Structures are given as structure tokens and as C-alpha cells.
Amino acid sequence: MGKIEMILNAKEDFKLGKIQMILGWKKEDESIESIPAFIESVEELEELIYDEYCVNNLSKYLIEEAKNGKKVGIFLKKCDALGMEQMIKDNRILSENIVPYQVECSGMKDFQTGEIFKKCQKCLDESQDKYAEVKEIENMTHDERYDYWMGELSKCIRCNACRNICPACNCETCVFEKKDEDILGKANNESETGFYQIIRAYHVAGRCSDCGECERICPVGIPLGKINKKIIKDIEELYGKEDDDTLSSFNLEDDDTFTEKKGGK
Amino acid sequence: MRRIGVFVCWCGSNIAGTVDVEKVREAVKDMPGVVHSVDYQYMCSEVGQNYLKDAIKEKNLDRIVVASCSPRMHEATFRKAAESAGLNPYLVEIANIREHCSWVHKDKEVGTEKAISLTKAAIAKATLNEELVSGTTQVEKRALVIGGGIAGIQTALDIADAGYLVDIVEQTPSIGGKMAQIDKTFPTLDCSACILTPKMVDAAAHPNITLYTYSEIESVNGFVGNFNVAIKKKPRYVDMDKCTGCGVCIEKCPSKKGKSEFEEGLATRTAIYTPFAQSVPKVPVIDKEQCLKFKTGKCGICSAVCGTKAVKFDQEEEIVNQTYGAIVLATGFDLIKLDNFGEFHNEHPDVITGLEFERLTNAAGPTKGKFVKPSNGERPKKVVFVQCVGSRDKSERGKSYCSKICCMYTAKHAMLIKDKYPDTEVYVFYIDVRTPGKNFDEFHRRAVEEYGVHYIKGMVGKVMPEGEKLMVQAIDSLSGTPLEIDADMVVLASATQAKPDAVALKRKLNISSDLNNFFTEAHPKLKPVETASAGIYLAGACQGPKDIPETVAQASAAAAKAIILLSKKELTNNACVSNVNKNICSGCKACSKMCPYDAISIKMMDIYEHGKVIRKEVAEVNEALCQGCGGCTVSCRPGAIDLRGFTNKQIMAEVDAICL
Ligand code: SF4
Ligand code: SF4
Ligand code: SF4
Ligand code: SF4
Ligand code: SF4
Numbered sequence: 001m002g003k004i005e006m007i008l009n010a011k012e013d014f015k016l017g018k019i020q021m022i023l024g025w026k027k028e029d030e031s032i033e034s035i036p037a038f039i040e041s042v043e044e045l046e047e048l049i050y051d052e053y054c055v056n057n058l059s060k061y062l063i064e065e066a067k068n069g070k071k072v073g074i075f076l077k078k079c080d081a082l083g084m085e086q087m088i089k090d091n092r093i094l095s096e097n098i099v100p101y102q103v104e105c106s107g108m109k110d111f112q113t114g115e116i117f118k119k120c121q122k123c124l125d126e127s128q129d130k131y132a133e134v135k136e137i138e139n140m141t142h143d144e145r146y147d148y149w150m151g152e153l154s155k156c157i158r159c160n161a162c163r164n165i166c167p168a169c170n171c172e173t174c175v176f177e178k179k180d181e182d183i184l185g186k187a188n189n190e191s192e193t194g195f196y197q198i199i200r201a202y203h204v205a206g207r208c209s210d211c212g213e214c215e216r217i218c219p220v221g222i223p224l225g226k227i228n229k230k231i232i233k234d235i236e237e238l239y240g241k242e243d244d245d246t247l248s249s250f251n252l253e254d255d256d257t258f259t260e261k262k263g264g265k
Numbered sequence: 266m267r268r269i270g271v272f273v274c275w276c277g278s279n280i281a282g283t284v285d286v287e288k289v290r291e292a293v294k295d296m297p298g299v300v301h302s303v304d305y306q307y308m309c310s311e312v313g314q315n316y317l318k319d320a321i322k323e324k325n326l327d328r329i330v331v332a333s334c335s336p337r338m339h340e341a342t343f344r345k346a347a348e349s350a351g352l353n354p355y356l357v358e359i360a361n362i363r364e365h366c367s368w369v370h371k372d373k374e375v376g377t378e379k380a381i382s383l384t385k386a387a388i389a390k391a392t393l394n395e396e397l398v399s400g401t402t403q404v405e406k407r408a409l410v411i412g413g414g415i416a417g418i419q420t421a422l423d424i425a426d427a428g429y430l431v432d433i434v435e436q437t438p439s440i441g442g443k444m445a446q447i448d449k450t451f452p453t454l455d456c457s458a459c460i461l462t463p464k465m466v467d468a469a470a471h472p473n474i475t476l477y478t479y480s481e482i483e484s485v486n487g488f489v490g491n492f493n494v495a496i497k498k499k500p501r502y503v504d505m506d507k508c509t510g511c512g513v514c515i516e517k518c519p520s521k522k523g524k525s526e527f528e529e530g531l532a533t534r535t536a537i538y539t540p541f542a543q544s545v546p547k548v549p550v551i552d553k554e555q556c557l558k559f560k561t562g563k564c565g566i567c568s569a570v571c572g573t574k575a576v577k578f579d580q581e582e583e584i585v586n587q588t589y590g591a592i593v594l595a596t597g598f599d600l601i602k603l604d605n606f607g608e609f610h611n612e613h614p615d616v617i618t619g620l621e622f623e624r625l626t627n628a629a630g631p632t633k634g635k636f637v638k639p640s641n642g643e644r645p646k647k648v649v650f651v652q653c654v655g656s657r658d659k660s661e662r663g664k665s666y667c668s669k670i671c672c673m674y675t676a677k678h679a680m681l682i683k684d685k686y687p688d689t690e691v692y693v694f695y696i697d698v699r700t701p702g703k704n705f706d707e708f709h710r711r712a713v714e715e716y717g718v719h720y721i722k723g724m725v726g727k728v729m730p731e732g733e734k735l736m737v738q739a740i741d742s743l744s745g746t747p748l749e750i751d752a753d754m755v756v757l758a759s760a761t762q763a764k765p766d767a768v769a770l771k772r773k774l775n776i777s778s779d780l781n782n783f784f785t786e787a788h789p790k791l792k793p794v795e796t797a798s799a800g801i802y803l804a805g806a807c808q809g810p811k812d813i814p815e816t817v818a819q820a821s822a823a824a825a826k827a828i829i830l831l832s833k834k835e836l837t838n839n840a841c842v843s844n845v846n847k848n849i850c851s852g853c854k855a856c857s858k859m860c861p862y863d864a865i866s867i868k869m870m871d872i873y874e875h876g877k878v879i880r881k882e883v884a885e886v887n888e889a890l891c892q893g894c895g896g897c898t899v900s901c902r903p904g905a906i907d908l909r910g911f912t913n914k915q916i917m918a919e920v921d922a923i924c925l
Contacts, residue, residue, distance in 0.1 A: 090851075090853045090855075092853065171903040172852075173848070173851075174903060181904065181913055182917065183904075248859050250896065
């Protein structure tokens with residue numbers, strides 16, 4: 001269905017009272033950037049837009065908005081819908097409280113450069129090997145790989161942006177926020193930053209929908225998507241694509257024939 | 266500030282030989298909280314324990330660290346000692362400096378350094394230890410025995426005689442197992458059936474025993490004292506309550522070409538059948554694959570001739586759910602398939618296995634006890650036995666272990682032939698003859714000295730059929746001479762192996778097995794009939810190759826263990842159970858999917874948070890079901906679930922103590 005119709009449908013549902021809120025996009029001031037819109041009144045309906053700058057994945061706002069049984073309409077691109085599905089699987093939102101409007105997407109553009117985002121290019125061009133970058137890293141020697149990642153990860157300023165935007169990172173309270181366990185301190189040291197990165201990667205392992213938002217949002221340009229992709233690839237190879245709860249389920253039929261691989265340094 | 270006491274054990278030279286215990290004590294004596302530290306030869310001895318108790322009282326200690334052997338060995342000992350001195354037993358922490366240090370290091374310096382690290386970690390953890398209190402659960406006074414061979418029957422009889430209810434679940438249509446197939450037993454040459462059959466009848470008639478034959482274990486849940494077991498009763502197509510065991514249906518069944526499993530394929534059976542004449546229960550089953558009614562829709566003769574209308578072609582599989590306090594595994598063994606031993610021409614009718622031999626020489630067997638060649642019914646004049654076929658064989662096709670029973674049964678077979686037909690020439694090829702058992706060596710010597718059986722040390726290279734004969738090529742390894750024997754019959758002592766479904770069963774029961782899929786005991790010397798899962802015991806050859814006397818002895822031992830358990834009023838739960846911080850829990854269910862014991866459920870709850878009431882779904886742990894495995898704690902992303910006694914904080918403290 002075209003994007004205009006979806007917007008019309010949502011407006012109609014809102015007026016009929018089928019939904020009490022719409023999560024969509026709007027413009028602010030003169031900027032061409034599209035930002036999230038939280039529509040709660042008929043007057044605001046006119047603000048709704050959909051264009052090639054609506055890159056934000058809105059699904060994560062559902063946790064807060066769809067609480068207490070409020071019916072929320074939400075605009076979702078293909079990649080965003082996967083994030084919502086994950087949150088339903090994680091029991092973080094109830095599907096009966098959500099009315100999704102899936103919109104077509106032909107790639108989103110960076111409002112600053114006008115270029116189509118890298119993650120979107122990859123999504124649109126199906127001829128590309130989606131694991132090309134992972135294989136590149138897999139082909140490095142252990143030491144090269146170690147140096148590469150230490151180089152990248154040491155740039156991290158622990159701003160938490162990657163965590164906050166991620167639909168898979170949807171816990172009530174993040175483990176890093178647990179005050180009494182001293183998992184992470186405030187100081188920026190390499191060891192603790194590495195700890196942060198490893199925990200982030202493993203907490204979304206098996207659940208990352210590969211929306212690429214973490215990598216897009218990272219202010220220092222760490223290629224987080226490569227880590228997620230590597231884990232996605234490993235899970236696919238070791239367990240097959242179909243299994244949902246691979247890393248968090250107890251199954252009597254699991255075998256334990258993993259080959260031992262050694263790391264570098 | 267804590268008042269921690271550290272006790273470093275020498276374990277005689279077990280630890281002190283490779284770890285400088287004084288240096289360990291010295292290294293930790295000034296750590297924060299440590300107010301008392303000693304090293305002593307044997308901490309587990311009475312004197313050692315008294316040191317611990319006295320120190321608790323005199324120095325007013327509130328945490329204890331013992332650097333000694335594995336907690337599996339003596340954690341309970343030291344906890345008990347602490348408790349008797351008035352300290353909560355969970356305030357005791359053990360650093361394993363034996364298995365983890367002295368036993369794995371040769372270099373004293375390295376061993377000592379590691380022992381210091383581990384002791385420091387234990388002190389760091391002990392600082393955070395908290396008093397724990399365990400709950401209790403009731404014990405269901407009923408035992409389950411899986412497997413209805415001699416091991417299962419003996420176990421069940423013993424438990425039943427002690428006054429408890431027992432259910433036997435047996436896969437095949439009758440109890441009796443391998444022993445029922447055997448002709449005579451070594452070393453006494455008793456008639457196997459004569460000693461077994463009365464026990465089978467006793468088991469069936471015992472008011473405390475229920476038999477589930479032709480049944481399998483579908484699933485096992487729960488925990489010691491309260492195992493919830495689903496038993497799948499396969500359809501017999503015969504109503505057990507109505508059938509009188511008259512056997513008319515069997516007589517009249519026109520489909521007679523099935524291979525008799527009990528006769529090792531040496532005889533045929535009908536589609537409706539009982540495995541053997543003395544089967545218990547005597548109710549037949551219909552082999553669906555072979556039955557004309559099931560295959561073509563025509564026939565139904567058995568049903569027509571049955572006086573009590575017991576045949577039920579529409580019978581369906583049935584699931585019985587039952588709760589048990591204890592489980593004994595007695596699933597037995599199999600012989601390996603000889604497909605990969607082409608050199609013996611196993612497919613030749615006159616090349617048989619030891620078990621086939623048992624049937625051929627049995628008065629109730631396919632030849633009525635006449636010992637003849639399956640190929641032509643003639644009496645063999647020359648018989649060659651080959652031992653260790655697949656046993657003690659490290660190659661892919663064999664088993665590396667000794668099958669234990671073959672030396673003895675081969676000697677028995679040889680004697681049985683010589684007894685009946687003294688003019689038969691009998692050869693036995695062996696690697697070693699192993700006869701360590703009461704009256705075993707005497708038995709073997711009788712075969713050689715009294716019966717003149719030719720024992721030749723050496724392996725058979727090849728068996729080649731030539732006309733009516735089987736040419737056996739071998740080398741007498743003592744003289745180095747090549748031999749060729751024109752035998753009429755060759756009997757192979759094929760290796761024993763675990764049952765093919767042992768792995769599936771071990772997973773259902775959460776117990777472990779060795780490389781060869783035999784179930785493993787909790788400790789070979791101290792807990793030989795227990796498994797590592799509380800309340801689950803082992804009897805017989807499912808644990809490894811065993812003869813009948815050993816099997817029966819172990820069966821009674823397993824029964825005794827089960828009886829001890831069933832006689833308890835209640836069981837103390839594990840105090841190290843997991844626990845949910847409901848404020849942090851996001852109700853994602855990851856922990857409940859992970860928990861192998863189904864101990865976690867998700868519940869809607871009112872949570873008080875900063876003065877507000879929030880209604881949300883959170884995880885809840887059933888402490889009676891939780892086994893403290895810790896699986897949930899690592900699957901919880903926000904770290905909302907934590908194991909008492911092994912909290913994230915305690916483990917982080919250990920890591921810090923070692924790394925920082
Ligand atoms: S791509 Fe990044 S943001 Fe998106 S789900 Fe995966 S980890 Fe989260
Ligand atoms: S967004 Fe980038 S800089 Fe910020 S925490 Fe994540 S990886 Fe580190
Ligand atoms: S119905 Fe089947 S079991 Fe019964 S007599 Fe016919 S073939 Fe035999
Ligand atoms: S520790 Fe957790 S996973 Fe393990 S049994 Fe207890 S509740 Fe289940
Ligand atoms: S895994 Fe953790 S957050 Fe999820 S339900 Fe269990 S305790 Fe709660």
C-alpha cells in the first residue's frame with residue numbers, strides 16, 4: 001500500500017477512536033530532518049509526514065506508550081517491524097495494544113549529506129553478500145583482528161546511544177545501571193569499555209534484528225554492525241536460521257559439538 | 266568488618282607436596298577481614314574440625330575459608346562443623362587447592378601461586394557470604410525402576426519388600442531381559458531360567474509392584490523426592506485385563522514369518538506373540554508391521570478365536586503420569602552389531618554370537634537344545650570360539666573397554682558342548698583370559714584341564730567359508746605358528762555396548778554418561794550406585810559391563826539407597842536457589858525458557874517502586890524445584906535474577922581478587 005494511504009488510514013483509525021496515539025514522523029522548523037512525532041490529538045494529525053528522511057526506528061517508543069493498555073498506531077518500515085516483533089517476543093509489549101502501519105521504503109537519506117545510508121544500501125541491494133565485511137575480518141590473523149577491534153572499540157565514549165536506540169536492548173533497567181554490582185565505573189578505561197562492548201554484543205546476540213541503528217547512531221563511527229553480523233552468522237551456521245531462542249533456551253536435544261577456536265593476543 | 270578464619274589444609278602430602286601451605290597462609294593472613302589463619306595436616310580429621318570449631322568460638326569468627334580439597338569432597342563436613350559451633354553453614358567457603366593446584370601442577374612455585382590466588386578469591390567471596398536457610402519438601406513414597414531385566418526385578422523386589430510402592434517400566438512386552446535368554450549361568454552352571462522365572466513371577470505378584478511392560482519413559486520432570494514421570498504405554502492391541510494368556514490367538518495367527526527377537530532371529534514367530542513361553546505378563550502383543558489386519562485389513566482371526574474378546578485393533582498409545590520419590594535405572598546393555606567385522610563372515614549361518622549360542626543350546630530354544638549347525642541341522646564336530654570381537658579394540662569399529670563377561674561365558678559354552686558331546690573338538694582364541702571373580706579362575710581351569718578345551722593365545726585373522734566348512738586362519742602368538750582350522754561352527758564373543766537409547770534417556774533424567782554412553786556414577790568409590798542427580802540410582806550393566814552376580818549385588822545396593830530416601834519424612838532443599846529482584850525484572854521470560862527444571866514462572870504482580878504501585882509481569886522462582894544450577898542467572902540480561910550463595914557480586918569479588 002502506498003505511503004499516503006497508510007497515513008490516511010491511520011488518521012481515520014485515530015478519528016474513529018481505534019487508536020489513542022500515533023507514532024510517526026514530522027518536521028520541525030525549517031529543517032529537512034524528519035523527527036519522531038507523538039500524535040495525541042486531531043489537530044496534530046496534519047503534522048504527519050513520510051519522506052526519505054524518516055530513518056528513525058520508532059518501535060522502541062512502544063514500550064512506554066503502549067503500557068497500561070493504550071492502543072498505539074505506529075508507522076514501521078521493513079527493518080523497524082522486525083524490532084517490534086523482537087519486543088513482542090521479549091514480552092515487553094503486547095501485540096494487541098499495537099496497530100502497525102507498514103510503509104514502503106526505498107532507502108533513507110542522511111539529511112546532512114543527502115546520501116542514502118549505508119545500512120539501507122545494503123538492505124536494498126540483494127545481490128550483495130551480506131557477510132562480505134564479516135568474512136573480511138574472519139580472514140585476518142588473530143593478532144590483526146585483535147588490533148583492528150581494539151583500535152575501533154577504544155574510540156567508544158560510552159555515550160550509551162547504541163544501547164538506547166536498539167530495539168533489542170529493551171530491559172526495564174539495563175545491567176549497567178545496577179548500582180550495587182560495580183559492573184562498570186564512570187572512568188573511561190580500555191578494560192571497562194571492552195567489557196561494555198562485549199556485554200552489549202552478547203545481550204543482543206540471537207535477538208538483534210540487524211536494523212543497523214546502533215552503527216548509524218554511534219557518534220564516533222564504530223562499526224558495531226560488524227559485530228552483530230558476525231554473531232548472526234555464527235548462530236545461523238551453528239544452529240540454523242529458524243530457531244528463535246537459540247541462546248536462551250534449555251533443550252535436551254542440543255548437542256555440544258562445538259569446535260574450539262583460539263583468539264589472538 | 267568481618268572476622269574471617271582461614272584454614273589451609275596440607276592433605277598430608279597431597280597438597281603440601283606441591284603447594285607451600287605455609288606460604289599460602291602467610292600470603293592471606295593480612296587480607297582485610299582475616300583475623301585468624303592456620304595450616305594443618307588434615308583439616309577433615311576430627312582434630313582438624315575441632316580446630317575450626319574452637320576458633321569460631323574463641324576468636325568469634327563470622328566467616329570461614331578452608332583451603333583444601335574439592336568442595337564435592339568435604340564442603341558438607343566443614344559446613345556441619347561450623348554449624349555445630351553455632352555458625353550458619355553457608356558462611357563457609359572452600360578454596361580447592363588440591364584438585365585445582367597440587368594435582369595439576371608439578372612445579373611447587375606455580376602451584377603455590379595459584380593456591381594463593383584461589384584462597385584470596387575465596388576470602389573475597391566469603392566476605393560477601395550471607396546466612397542462608399533451606400526449606401523442606403515432602404517425599405513421594407513410590408519408586409520407579411526403569412528396565413525389567415534381572416537388575417530391575419531385583420531392585421523392585423527389594424524396595425517392595427521394604428514396604429514401598431514400585432513401578433517397573435520395561436520396553437519389551439515381557440520382563441526378564443537378557444538373563445531370560447541365557448541357558449546356564451557361570452560359574453555354577455545353574456539353569457538361568459530356573460532362577461529367574463520365580464523372581465519374575467514374584468515381581469508380577471507382589472502387591473507393591475506395578476509392571477508397565479511394552480512401555481517407555483516419555484519425560485521426567487521434578488526433582489529428588491518428587492519426580493514427575495510420564496510413561497508411554499505402547500499399544501499392545503490386546504486388552505491386558507481381559508486376556509487370559511490362553512495363547513489360542515498365537516496358535517491360529519496365519520502370519521508366522523516374523524523373526525523372534527528372543528530367539529535372536531534363529532526362529533520365527535507369529536504377528537501376535539509373547540516373546541517366550543514364560544513371559545510375564547503372559548499377555549501377547551500384536552506386531553503391527555507384520556499383522557495382516559493392519560497391513561491389508563483382512564484377517565482378524567486372533568480376535569475371532571479369542572474367547573474373552575481381548576483383541577483390540579483400535580487400542581491407542583496411553584500416557585500415564587505418576588510421581589516418584591526415587592528412580593533406579595536398570596536399562597541393561599546390548600551386543601555390538603558385527604557389520605564392520607567382515608573378516609569373520611558374520612552373515613554365514615554357522616558363524617554365530619555368544620547370545621545366539623545360548624539359544625541354540627537351550628532346551629527351550631529353537632532346536633530344543635540340540636546343538637546343531639543352523640545351516641543344515643547337522644551336529645558340529647569342530648567349534649572355534651573367538652573372544653574379544655570388538656572388545657579392547659581401540660579402532661573405530663570396536664570398543665576400547667573389556668566386556669568383562671566373554672571370557673567366562675566362552676569357557677561355559679565350551680564346557681556345555683563338551684558335556685553334551687565329548688567328542689567335539691573345541692578351540693578358544695583369546696588375547697588374555699580374565700577371570701577375576703569368586704570361583705571364576707577355577708571355572709576356566711576346569712574347561713582347560715578337565716574338559717580339554719584348546720585355548721590358543723592369538724587373534725583370528727579370517728574366517729573363510731569353504732564348502733561345508735569354515736576355514737579359520739589365525740596365529741598362535743606364543744609359538745608364532747600360523748594355524749588353519751577347518752571348523753564347523755564359529756562363535757564370536759561380540760563386545761557389549763550401552764543401549765542405543767541411553768543418550769536420550771540420560772538427557773531426560775539429567776544425568777551423565779561416559780564416552781561409551783554407559784551411565785556414570787557420582788563417585789566410583791564413595792557413591793558407586795548414585796548418579797550426580799540426587800534421587801537417581803544405577804543398577805546393572807547400564808553403568809558398564811557386568812555379570813549376573815555383580816548386577817544383582819548392585820541392584821540390591823541401589824534398592825537400599827532408594828529405601829533410605831523413601832524412608833525420610835522430608836528432604837532439606839538446596840539453600841543456594843535463585844532469587845528475583847522484581848524491580849529490575851522486565852518479565853522477558855528468558856530465565857524461564859532456560860531453566861532445565863521448570864522452576865521459573867512469570868506472574869503478574871504489583872510492584873512498589875518509589876512509592877508508586879506498578880503492575881507488571883515478573884519472574885518467580887519455585888525454590889523447591891530450583892536446583893541452583895545458575896542457568897537463569899546468565900540468561901537474565903539485566904541481571905535481575907541471582908543465585909543465593911553465588912551472587913554476581915560474589916563472583917565479581919572473586920574475579921577481582923584474582924585479577925587485580
Ligand atoms: S542492529 Fe543494532 S540497534 Fe538494531 S537491533 Fe541490532 S544491535 Fe540493536
Ligand atoms: S554509540 Fe558508539 S560511542 Fe556511544 S556507547 Fe555505543 S559504541 Fe560507544
Ligand atoms: S489379525 Fe494380525 S495378529 Fe491377529 S491373527 Fe491376523 S495377522 Fe495375526
Ligand atoms: S538456578 Fe535458575 S535455571 Fe537453575 S534451577 Fe534454579 S531457577 Fe532454574
Ligand atoms: S530473564 Fe531476568 S528480566 Fe527476564 S524474566 Fe527472567 S528475571 Fe526477569
